[in-house]
Amino acid sequence: MSEIIFRKRIAKxxxxxxxxxxxxxxxxxSSIRLGVEVVAECSVPETAKYRKFFYALCGKIAENxxxxxxxxDAAKENLLLECRHVTYHHDRLRNKTEIRAKSxxxxxxxxxIRLLRRASHAVVTKFIPGMPENDLxxxxxxxxxxxxx
Numbered sequence: 001m002s003e004i005i006f007r008k009r010i011a012k013x014x015x016x017x018x019x020x021x022x023x024x025x026x027x028x029x030s031s032i033r034l035g036v037e038v039v040a041e042c043s044v045p046e047t048a049k050y051r052k053f054f055y056a057l058c059g060k061i062a063e064n065x066x067x068x069x070x071x072x073d074a075a076k077e078n079l080l081l082e083c084r085h086v087t088y089h090h091d092r093l094r095n096k097t098e099i100r101a102k103s104x105x106x107x108x109x110x111x112x113i114r115l116l117r118r119a120s121h122a123v124v125t126k127f128i129p130g131m132p133e134n135d136l137x138x139x140x141x142x143x144x145x146x147x148x149x
Contacts, residue, residue, distance in 0.1 A: 047143070050112035054104065056143045057119055059129045060136075075127075077101050082126055083118040 024069065059076040062068050067076050080086065080101035089098045124133045 047109065050107075050109070050116060051104070052144050053116060053140055054112075054119065056140045057116075057123060057136075060140060060143075061123060064128050079119055079122060079127070080104070082122040083115060085115055085118075 005146055024071060055072070055076075058072050058076040058079060061079060062072045063069050065075070068078070081099065085102050085104075086099050089095070089100060091098065104115070120133055124131050124136055128136070
């Protein structure tokens with residue numbers, strides 16, 4: 001999340017100001033005195049577009065990798081492991097460490113973007129070598145567009 005500091009004051013000509021877009025926050029905004037610093041955390045919620053892109057990418061891997069036999073879940077697991085989107089679990093009794101893929105549930109928009117960049121790179125380097133990253137992105141975008149239309 002990003003942290004932004006705002007100053008509430010009367011805008012001068014040519015300045016850009018902060019305005020209340022929803023009447024829900026009007027009372028809270030008016031309670032802030034002039035000249036006071038306000039800290040706001042800005043985050044973008046996950047959109048379905050990121051999730052659809054990721055699962056379409058997993059489907060693309062499952063189609064093109066013979067060793068996955070068309071299994072999208074195995075493709076997802078391998079892709080997350082390759083992207084290092086993992087947790088490490090150490091069993092002290094056996095003195096072994098197990099690497100497990102993390103869930104993609106409840107990722108923020110920033111986390112999705114980072115994961116998708118790593119995933120796209122992993123796909124063109126390990127799973128479908130030789131395919132240009134731009135072509136992969138274009139093909140996945142077309143696949144998603146076809147599902148919506």
